[in-house]
Amino acid sequence: MPLKPSDGAGAYVKDFRKSKAPQFKGKSNKKKQQMAIAAYLDDKDDQKESTMDSFKKHMMYDPKTGKGYKAEKEADHLRMKKKGYTHDDPKSKKVEESVLHEAQDQTTQRLKMLVNMGMMDKKDLQRMIRALDMVKEGKPVGKVERKILFTMLNELIGMITGDDQMFMKAKKVVKK
Structure with missing residues (x-):
């Protein structure tokens, strides 16, 4: 059964690790994980392009x-x-409520993907969501939540600027 982005990055990693396909022969679990994440991100991009047609008035x-x-x-x-x-x-x-709800769902979904990829601790997920809600509502953010927000922001900036090694490895695998 082919993998779909909706299965999550974890499913890709699990599938790549247990695969007996020749392209995985001799590869470490870490390398298979990198390849899986790259494949997941590539499929996610393809899916995003195809869902552009699902525009909502x-x-x-x-x-x-x-x-x-x-x-x-x-x-x-x-x-x-x-x-x-x-x-x-x-x-x-x-x-507009639907736009706000959609953005909130998308953010939560992306945060869950980070947890599934091992790039964010599961225990931080609820704190991150709570912190984002507090920011959105203009409420003061607690010390722990602030630290989580700044850590994630720093990692995001690292990925965007290309300073993050994991991002660079995934990018190389996607290009192959």
Whole structure:
């Protein structure tokens, strides 16, 4: 049965480690894990491209006039975004609920992926989610949560700038 990104990175790692395929012969479990993560990320990117078609209609607002316009298709959304339109209704000062919920779900899902890949401790997951919620609500963040946020931010910056060795290894495997 082929792997799907929805199976999670852990499923890829498990499958690669137990595989008897010739490309894995003589490879260490660590190397197989790197290959699995690279394959997972590659499949995830492919899936992301294919889900671009699943655009949901939503409201966007002109921040200058406050007037709302419906983005019927992705092209409408992109056009309005270029003009500076946002999902925030300036009259009610609220973010469109579906957009907020979708972003929150996506963040939680990505944090769970980090746990599955072994890049984040499971015990930190709930603290991270709680800290992000506190930031979103404008509440003060506790010392432990602040440390977790800054650690994750630092790791993210490292990955983006290419300073993170794990990212570089995964990137090399994807290119092969």
